[in-house]
Amino acid sequence: MTKAAKLGHNMTGAQMSPDDTQSMVDYTERRPADVPGDAQELKRAREHMNREEGDIGSVPIPGSAKGMLKTTFDKVLGNNPEVLVDKLGERLAYERTGVRLYEALIAKAQACESGGAELVPTLQQIRNDEQAHMFLLINAIETLGADPTAMTPGADVIGVLGSGPLKVITDPRTNMAQALNAILTIELADNAAWELLIKLAEQSGHPKIARSFDGALVEEERHVNTIRSLLTRELGLSNP
């Protein structure tokens, strides 16, 4: 596996075969698409389905007496405990996926022809941070008397959202720069989400949970900077 993209026999662009490209354009004029409807019809169908379809899952009712008490107490205070539990579940799913993504990235780095092995200690450190964040979230969910094993709607959606970078990183043909680009997308989103989660915990009346996340946010900011500089180096650019 190479570290960066290289020149090869890529024939996908129109520049490579102008005559064939013209034949293709002529053919589409002779045989237009036979799919019924148009863009407006598609938009109407989407609107209709958005109105008609139900939600993606639900936040489970706490299965413990402690959870019931805490939820009732939060409700009396005018808070929405289910929003916090949903977002905690979402972050837990994301951090768990993060551990797997870094493990795949480490395997890719080790397979690199040159220079990959030196990335491994840094990637391993971030992988360990993501795992520690996972346990931090499990602890916070349990503090609220909720169930950390439940998949909340947010956890479900974030799993779908993360599936693109996961496909890029686990594809054995992608090079290190392409995989680092994918993990940068993950880290940027992770960073913004931790900020939001801390704000949510504070405004939901759980300052202790919010403070327990401060260290994780600092580490996530470091992850973004580290991955950005690794990618910069991988692309042959100089770091500022």
Ligand SMILES: [Fe+2]
């Ligand atoms: Fe991270």
